[in-house]
Every structure is written in structure tokens, then in C-alpha cells.
Amino acid sequence: QVQGALLELTLSLETLQAVKGHMLEAMAKGLSRQTHAQATVRMLPTYICSTPDGTEKGDFLVVELRRRHVRTLWVTLPGDGNQSPQLKERLFDMPEDITQGKGEALFDFIARCLCQFLEGVCPSEPQQRLPLGFVFPFSCRQMRLDQGELITWSKGFHCSEVEGHDVVQLLQAAIDKQERCQVDVVALMNNTVGTMMSCSMEGMPCEVGLVIDVGTNSCFMAEGWHVETVEETSGRMCVNTEWGFFGDDGALSNVLTPYDQCVDQESAKPGEKRFEKLIGGLYLGEIVRHVLAKLAAEGALFGGDSIAILETKDTFKTQQVLEIIDDEAGLAMARSTLQALGLAPSEQDCCHVQQVCRAVVTRAAGLCAAGLAAILSHMCQSRELEQLKANVGVDGAVYRGHARFGEILQRITKLLAPECMATLVPSADGGGRGAAVVTAVALRLAAQRREVDRLLAPLRLGPADLQRVQALMRWEMELGLNQDTNAQSSVRMLPTYVRSTPDGTERGDFLALDLGGTNFRVLVVRVGQDGVHMASEIYAIPLAVMQGTGEALFDHIIDCIVDFQQKQGLTGQVLPLGFTFSFPCQQLGLDKAVLLSWTKGFSASGCVGKDVVQMLREAAQRKQHFGLDVVAVVNDTVGTMMSCGYDDPSCEIGLIVGTGTNACYMEEMQNVGTAEGEQGRMCINMEWGAFGDNGCLDDIFTDFDRLVDEKTINPGKQRFEKLISGMYLGEIVRYILLALVEKHILFRGKPSPKLQTRDIFQTKFLSTIEMGPRCAGSDGLALRQVRGVLHDLELDASFEDGVLVREVCQAVSLRAAQLCAAGLAAVVEKMRESRGLAQLAVTVGVDGTLYKMHPRFSQHLQRTLQDLAPNCTVTFLQSEDGSGKGAALVAAVHCRVAQAQGPP
Ligand code: ADP
Ligand code: MG
Numbered sequence: 001q002v003q004g005a006l007l008e009l010t011l012s013l014e015t016l017q018a019v020k021g022h023m024l025e026a027m028a029k030g031l032s033r034q035t036h037a038q039a040t041v042r043m044l045p046t047y048i049c050s051t052p053d054g055t056e057k058g059d060f061l062v063v064e065l066r067r068r069h070v071r072t073l074w075v076t077l078p079g080d081g082n083q084s085p086q087l088k089e090r091l092f093d094m095p096e097d098i099t100q101g102k103g104e105a106l107f108d109f110i111a112r113c114l115c116q117f118l119e120g121v122c123p124s125e126p127q128q129r130l131p132l133g134f135v136f137p138f139s140c141r142q143m144r145l146d147q148g149e150l151i152t153w154s155k156g157f158h159c160s161e162v163e164g165h166d167v168v169q170l171l172q173a174a175i176d177k178q179e180r181c182q183v184d185v186v187a188l189m190n191n192t193v194g195t196m197m198s199c200s201m202e203g204m205p206c207e208v209g210l211v212i213d214v215g216t217n218s219c220f221m222a223e224g225w226h227v228e229t230v231e232e233t234s235g236r237m238c239v240n241t242e243w244g245f246f247g248d249d250g251a252l253s254n255v256l257t258p259y260d261q262c263v264d265q266e267s268a269k270p271g272e273k274r275f276e277k278l279i280g281g282l283y284l285g286e287i288v289r290h291v292l293a294k295l296a297a298e299g300a301l302f303g304g305d306s307i308a309i310l311e312t313k314d315t316f317k318t319q320q321v322l323e324i325i326d327d328e329a330g331l332a333m334a335r336s337t338l339q340a341l342g343l344a345p346s347e348q349d350c351c352h353v354q355q356v357c358r359a360v361v362t363r364a365a366g367l368c369a370a371g372l373a374a375i376l377s378h379m380c381q382s383r384e385l386e387q388l389k390a391n392v393g394v395d396g397a398v399y400r401g402h403a404r405f406g407e408i409l410q411r412i413t414k415l416l417a418p419e420c421m422a423t424l425v426p427s428a429d430g431g432g433r434g435a436a437v438v439t440a441v442a443l444r445l446a447a448q449r450r451e452v453d454r455l456l457a458p459l460r461l462g463p464a465d466l467q468r469v470q471a472l473m474r475w476e477m478e479l480g481l482n483q484d485t486n487a488q489s490s491v492r493m494l495p496t497y498v499r500s501t502p503d504g505t506e507r508g509d510f511l512a513l514d515l516g517g518t519n520f521r522v523l524v525v526r527v528g529q530d531g532v533h534m535a536s537e538i539y540a541i542p543l544a545v546m547q548g549t550g551e552a553l554f555d556h557i558i559d560c561i562v563d564f565q566q567k568q569g570l571t572g573q574v575l576p577l578g579f580t581f582s583f584p585c586q587q588l589g590l591d592k593a594v595l596l597s598w599t600k601g602f603s604a605s606g607c608v609g610k611d612v613v614q615m616l617r618e619a620a621q622r623k624q625h626f627g628l629d630v631v632a633v634v635n636d637t638v639g640t641m642m643s644c645g646y647d648d649p650s651c652e653i654g655l656i657v658g659t660g661t662n663a664c665y666m667e668e669m670q671n672v673g674t675a676e677g678e679q680g681r682m683c684i685n686m687e688w689g690a691f692g693d694n695g696c697l698d699d700i701f702t703d704f705d706r707l708v709d710e711k712t713i714n715p716g717k718q719r720f721e722k723l724i725s726g727m728y729l730g731e732i733v734r735y736i737l738l739a740l741v742e743k744h745i746l747f748r749g750k751p752s753p754k755l756q757t758r759d760i761f762q763t764k765f766l767s768t769i770e771m772g773p774r775c776a777g778s779d780g781l782a783l784r785q786v787r788g789v790l791h792d793l794e795l796d797a798s799f800e801d802g803v804l805v806r807e808v809c810q811a812v813s814l815r816a817a818q819l820c821a822a823g824l825a826a827v828v829e830k831m832r833e834s835r836g837l838a839q840l841a842v843t844v845g846v847d848g849t850l851y852k853m854h855p856r857f858s859q860h861l862q863r864t865l866q867d868l869a870p871n872c873t874v875t876f877l878q879s880e881d882g883s884g885k886g887a888a889l890v891a892a893v894h895c896r897v898a899q900a901q902g903p904p
């Protein structure tokens with residue numbers, strides 16, 4: 001009979017595995033927005049989004065409401081992470097009637113305890129208001145860290161007018177009634193969260209909290225985007241599982257025994273908290289009592305003696321159960337416990353009672369392990385890890401009552417979640433110290449948030465800022481187009497002598513050169529009936545050549561052309577050549593372009609002020625190369641517009657967002673005061689990268705932009721470009737990160753020598769870092785990539801560091817896209833007005849790796865443009881090799897028009 005009862009209480013590993021599975025389902029249900037309301041495991045958000053990093057410092061108060069006590073603590077955190085905090089505490093007895101009376105009386109009582117305590121530890125008025133963490137071990141629906149409504153009382157409390165009310169407000173109001181009590185309630189949490197937070201160890205945060213006390217509950221750091229009941233999805237958030245209710249929908253039916261049914265029926269709320277009633281200290285003694293009562297009634301124990309005492313509720317205490325299971329003192333304990341109940345146990349009775357106690361405790365620990373395994377597996381899966389290492393903070397009288405509980409918990413958890421390595425960390429001081437830490441973390445994060453917002457505020461542009469930039473761009477465009485005011489404008493508005501976009505009838509073979517991008521290329525472009533075909537070679541331009549003499553640069557170009565012609569079997573043929581030369585030039589004709597200034601890292605001497613076609617021809621002479629027929633010099637923006645224009649006739653704008661940024665568009669000749677003629681249109685190369693070089697954008701520039709600018713080879717020049725393009729965005733981010741490190745907000749203030757290195761933070765990192773959950777598959781994976789990037793920079797980034805770095809990148813790239821949109825808005829609106837249209841439909845041909853590769857740039861650009869130029873419908877077309885194909889098409893259009901007109 002004893003064996004039979006023991007068997008009923010024994011759970012196989014398969015059963016526990018199934019319990020774990022049900023728990024996982026219940027957790028998923030609790031997290032999902034749709035099913036949250038019906039879920040048994042409620043997965044309540046706690047608004048705790050960060051574990052301590054050891055830098056938390058200062059004095060904190062804690063008030064903990066317990067079943068029969070109010071506990072107050074004064075905690076001084078040293079801020080160096082290693083030393084343990086200093087604690088002063090006091091326990092106040094709470095009269096029973098307080099827990100059954102009015103809510104106001106309860107909170108007044110708590111406030112009075114706090115005041116008394118404060119008078120004891122801090123006789124003089126404190127200098128400033130003290131922050132307080134409130135440990136309130138009941139289920140609350142939290143809306144913020146410092147706001148939470150009590151859902152229902154439990155644990156014997158029945159105060160009126162508290163359910164459905166914000167308990168932080170109630171406590172704060174009660175505190176404010178007390179004189180000399182300058183305290184702010186900063187954080188509300190339950191004891192599970194406090195346990196988790198008190199167990200964070202050096203170098204490895206504790207991300208799971210587990211309490212096995214009179215009741216049982218757990219919490220863990222969930223991926224923010226999984227917590228669907230909260231809007232904010234970045235990073236992580238601690239979720240209070242409230243797993244005591246697990247099984248209330250019948251999920252535990254194959255675990256429950258008749259003894260459990262008895263315990264449940266006799267409890268205050270039958271049918272509720274079925275999981276807790278198998279594990280919590282309020283019930284373990286009761287389960288044992290029911291088993292013994294049944295065995296005694298069947299005559300299997302106590303020789304059939306009177307067992308009336310075993311029919312009385314709560315005669316067997318959980319504390320006694322935990323002492324009886326001990327290998328050494330257990331049997332003696334069993335005997336004295338039974339004797340105290342007036343029973344006369346035999347030697348064998350004592351053995352049997354010990355076995356029953358062990359079975360009940362083992363089952364409780366096993367079920368607890370199934371729950372913990374579910375949490376760990378959930379974390380492992382949602383973080384897309386193959387293995388998870390986690391510290392689990394544990395506390396509570398049942399856990400502490402006997403080492404056996406923890407041993408079983410650890411062993412079974414390992415069996416049920418073999419992919420997870422959980423280390424159980426006993427909480428030194430349960431909720432109390434943890435609550436101080438939560439409060440400290442909350443204050444640290446709030447201070448950091450203010451600092452981050454202050455730092456990033458200048459980068460955040462509002463609609464009014466963008467409209468102003470648009471208006472300024474428009475103004476500068478007008479200045480630049482006018483012969484008399486051209487010199488005052490920072491936007492040069494250079495005529496390109498390109499008069500029309502392709503019409504599709506162009507034919508022939510052409511050579512093209514592309515200089516001014518990341519690579520120098522030579523191409524042969526065949527424009528035929530069936531479209532455009534190209535072959536190309538990339539040639540390196542050594543830094544020494546880029547920054548040497550002009551002659552050497554153009555000699556090098558000729559060498560490359562010769563090599564290319566040899567490789568392509570074109571030696572001896574004279575093909576019309578289009579030259580994409582992506583630097584600001586004053587163009588005097590289609591094949592005459594005077595270099596105004598170098599940009600993008602070029603600085604070859606003796607070139608500024610000279611015609612680049614002439615320099616190319618002279619180099620050909622020097623090199624004895626006589627097969628060169630340069631018909632057109634084009635800017636890469638023009639090439640981009642032309643190559644997209646070949647596919648889409650409404651493409652009349654070219655845009656580049658790559659190493660640099662620039663744009664061109666088709667302007668009415670009558671508006672172009674700087675070129676002869678009034679008829680038709682001409683493509684204008686805006687050279688908008690220099691926008692602002694005359695100071696008109698000075699109030700947009702931030703300190704970070706100024707730092708970036710100072711370190712370039714052209715300080716004060718290309719100011720607009722330096723806010724937008726690939727050559728600079730990474731540097732802007734780097735300077736912001738340095739500022740955040742200096743303020744001890746990032747990387748715990750630890751400086752990284754690598755981060756001090758110029759250009760170490762590449763713009764392509766922004767693309768990787770800003771990949772959202774959708775691109776990366778999940779936010780966890782996305783943030784792992786962030787940390788991967790930072791790791792390569794030898795930065796030891798915490799999870800929160802990753803979130804912050806991403807925010808910085810987002811601010812920088814968003815601003816770039818918005819400014820680019822403001823510039824384009826000025827262009828499309830001007831085109832619409834010049835053409836006298838109410839609505840303009842136009843296509844922009846775009847090139848540049850930043851535009852093409854960044855996950856959000858184009859989206860932000862298009863959305864902002866729509867806002868700024870609502871009367872224009874703008875389509876974006878990515879150019880495929882715009883600078884190569886485009887240059888050939890300019891040459892082709894030129895040849896087509898020249899043939900049509902016949903010889904001059
Ligand atoms: P160019 O403008 O010189 O013709 P690209 O259009 O290829 O050349 O642009 C190169 C620039 O693009 C580089 O400055 C680099 O910072 C940036 N870049 C490269 N890869 C990426 C990426 N994945 N995301 C964003 N920017 C990138
Ligand atoms: Mg390019």
C-alpha cells in the first residue's frame with residue numbers, strides 16, 4: 001500500500017517532459033496578444049529592461065510587503081560591482097486586521113513603518129529625496145516600472161479598494177501624508193524579479209528568477225519583441241510568468257493525484273493555482289498529511305491507531321517535511337514530529353513517512369524543473385542560440401529548506417533542457433537587495449536615457465527643419481542658375497551640355513571611362529537593337545597616384561585604356577568615348593570640362609582649373625596613343641540619369657548616394673542663365689554635396705559633424721555630403737559612440753583603442769547593425785549581428801550596448817535620408833513649377849552602394865520626400881552600372897543627334 005502511494009507520487013521523465021511541453025505552450029499563449037487574456041500563465045511584463053551592470057551606485061530604500069510583516073531596507077550600492085552592498089533593515093510586525101481592512105489603512109501602515117525606519121537610520125533630514133523600490137508580491141498588471149494595478153489579492157490578503165488600483169500611487173500618497181518622509185516610489189516589482197536582480201554576478205547577468213516559498217513563481221528576461229502585450233519592442237524585458245496558475249485549464253490532469261484534489265478542495269480557492277499547489281510550501285505538508293491519512297485509514301501505518309489528528313488541516317508543516325527527508329537526522333525528526341502529534345510510530349512507520357515526504361518533495365522539485373526547463377528552452381530558442389548559459393537566481397523557504405530540493409531541480413532541469421547550462425545561484429537576501437538594484441538600474445537607465453536624448457537631439461530633425469533645408473536648397477539653386485549670383489551659391493548648378501535623355505534609337509559601340517567612384521573602370525558598351533551589352537575591367541588607382549601629380553594620374557589612365565583595348569581585342573579601333581568624371585567641373589561644352597576642385601580623397605596636383613579632356617588627350621599624346629575620340633565628359637549623376645532614362649523615358653533626375661552624394665536634373669534652358677540658348681532643356685549637375693559650404697546650413701551641423709569635417713582632407717568643404725554619404729556616416733557614428741563612452745553610458749565607460757582609430761567604423765556596419773528583425777529573421781539575431789560587429793572592433797558590448805549603438809546608427813542614417821529628401825524635394829518642386837504643372841510625375845535614377853544596401857535609407861528617403869513634396873509623384877529606379885553605361889549613352893545620344901543634323 002505504501003509502495004502504491006509512492007508510485008502515484010512518482011513522475012517519469014516522459015511525464016515531466018510533457019509538463020515542460022505544456023508549460024511552453026502556456027507561456028507562448030501568455031505572450032501572444034491574441035491569447036493573452038485567456039492564458040493561465042499570464043507572462044506579465046515588468047518593464048524591467050536591463051540587468052545590473054555593476055555601476056549602480058547610491059542609497060536606495062526598499063519596502064517589502066510580506067504575509068505578516070513589512071520589511072524596510074536601506075541599501076548602499078558601492079558602484080564598483082565587486083563589493084557587496086551595505087544593508088540596514090528592520091522588520092515590522094503587521095497586525096492581522098490590517099490585511100483584511102481598508103486599503104488606505106494598509107498603505108498608511110506601510111508608510112508609517114518606513115518613516116520610523118528612516119528616523120532610525122538617518123536622524124537628520126536627507127539632502128535629497130530618496131528613491132524607493134516597492135516589493136509587492138501579488139500579481140499586478142504593470143503599465144510602467146512605477147505603475148501597476150493589483151489584479152487580485154492572494155496569500156490571505158483582502159484589503160478593500162486596492163484591486164484594480166495603481167499600488168504605486170497608493171503607496172506614494174500614503175508616504176506623502178507623512179511629514180519628514182522625502183521618498184519617491186521609483187519601481188514596483190514582485191519578489192521573483194527581486195531575486196533575479198539580486199543574483200547578477202560579475203561578468204554574467206542573472207536572467208532567470210525562481211521563488212519556491214509558500215507559493216512559487218518565476219521570471220526571466222524575454223526578447224522584447226516576443227512580449228506582444230507591450231508596444232516597445234527593442235531589447236529585452238523581464239516577464240513575470242505567474243506560473244502558479246499553470247494547469248488551471250486542465251494541463252496537469254495526468255499529474256494530479258487524489259491527495260492533490262483533497263488539498264485543492266480544502267484550499268481558499270479550489271481549482272486555482274494548480275501548479276503552485278504541487279510545489280509551494282503552503283501545500284507540501286498538506287499533501288503529505290493526506291497521504292498519511294489515507295495510508296493510516298487503510299491500516300498501512302501506525303498499526304491502525306486513531307488517526308483523527310491527521311484529519312485536521314495544517315497539522316503537518318512543510319518545514320517538518322523538509323527536515324524529515326534528511327539522510328542523517330530525518331528519521332529522528334519523523335519520530336519526534338509524529339510523536340508530537342500524539343501518534344506512536346514504529347521504526348517502519350518512520351521509514352515510510354520519510355519515503356512519503358521524499359516522494360512529495362522530489363515531485364515538487366521535478367515539476368519545478370519542468371517549468372524551469374521550459375523557460376530555459378524558450379530563451380534558447382527565442383535568442384536563436386544552439387546553447388544557452390544562464391544563471392538562475394533562486395530563493396524561498398522550500399528551496400532553502402533542504403539541499404535535496406536544489407539538487408533534484410538542477411539534475412532534472414539538465415535532463416529536460418540538455419541544450420541549456422543553468423547555474424542555480426541562491427539569492428543572498430531575496431527580494432530586498434534585488435529591489436534596491438532594480439531601483440538603481442531604473443535610475444541609471446533614466447539618467448542615461450536623458451543623456452542619450454540630449455546627445456542625439458541635435459541630429460533629430462523635425463518637419464520644420466527639413467522644410468527649411470528644402471527652402472534653402474531651392475534658394476541656392478536659383479542663385480546658382482543665375483549668371484550674376486552664381487558665385488554666391490554653394491550649389492554650383494553646372495550646365496552639362498546634355499540636352500536630352502535617350503529615345504531608344506541610339507546604336508553603336510562606345511568606350512567608357514569611370515573615374516571618381518571607389519573603382520576606376522574602363523568599359524566597352526554596345527548599344528544595339530536588343531539593348532545594351534557591356535564588358536569592363538576594374539583598375540586600381542594607387543593612393544600615390546590619386547594624390548600625386550596630374551600628369552601621372554592621366555598617364556595611368558591611358559595605360560589602363562591600352563591594357564583594356566588589348567584584352568578586349570579593340571586595339572586599333574577608334575570608338576567614341578564617354579568619360580564619366582565624377583568631380584565638380586565647369587563644363588564649357590559636352591567635351592570640355594574644367595575641374596573646379598577635387599573631392600572624395602583625390603588631390604592630384606596641377607589639375608584644378610584645367611580641362612580634363614585636354615589633360616586626357618595630352619596624356620594620350622605622351623603615350624603615343626592615337627586612337628582616342630573623347631566626345632563627352634559626364635558626371636556620374638548624369639550617367640545614372642541617362643542609363644535609367646534608356647529604360648524609363650520619364651527619368652529626368654539622377655541621384656548618387658555612395659562614397660559621396662550628388663544630383664542632376666533636366667532644367668528648362670530659359671532658367672539656365674549660365675549657358676547660351678533659351679530652347680528646350682539641359683541637364684544641370686547640381687554638385688549639391690557642397691550645399692552649405694557658404695554657411696547656410698551651419699545650424700544643422702552638430703559637434704560630431706564638425707569633428708568629422710575637421711579631420712577630412714577638405715575641411716569646410718562638401719558640407720552637405722558630409723552629412724549624407726558613405727564616406728562619412730560611419731565616422732559620425734564613431735564620434736557619437738566615443739562621446740557615449742566618455743559619459744560612461746556605453747561599454748561601461750571602458751575606452752577602446754580601436755574605436756579611436758579614424759574610419760574604423762565603416763558605413764557598411766550601419767547596414768548590418770540596422771537590419772531589423774524582419775531582415776535578420778528575429779530581433780535576437782539582429783542584435784547578435786550588432787554585437788558581432790562591435791566584437792570585431794574589440795568592444796565588449798553588453799546586450800544594452802547593442803541596442804544603444806543601433807539607436808545611434810538609426811539616428812545618423814535617418815538624418816542622412818531626410819536631408820537627401822529635403823534636397824530632392826527642392827528639385828522636384830522646382831521642376832513642377834517651371835513646367836507649370838499641378839502634379840509632376842517623375843522618375844529618379846539612383847546609384848550608390850549606401851542607397852542600395854542600407855536596409856532603411858531608401859524607405860526613409862521616399863517617405864520624407866512624399867511629405868515634403870506632396871504634389872509630386874516620384875518613382876525611384878536603381879541604375880545598373882549607371883556611370884559606365886550612362887557615359888556611353890551620352891556619347892550615343894550625341895552621335896545620334898549629330899548624325900541627324902548632318903555635318904556642320
Ligand atoms: P562610389 O560612390 O564611390 O561610386 P559606391 O556607390 O560603391 O561607390 O559607394 C561606396 C560607399 O558605400 C563607401 O563609402 C561605403 O562606405 C559605402 N558602403 C559600402 N557598403 C555598404 C553597405 N553595405 N551599406 C552602406 N554603405 C555601404
Ligand atoms: Mg559610383
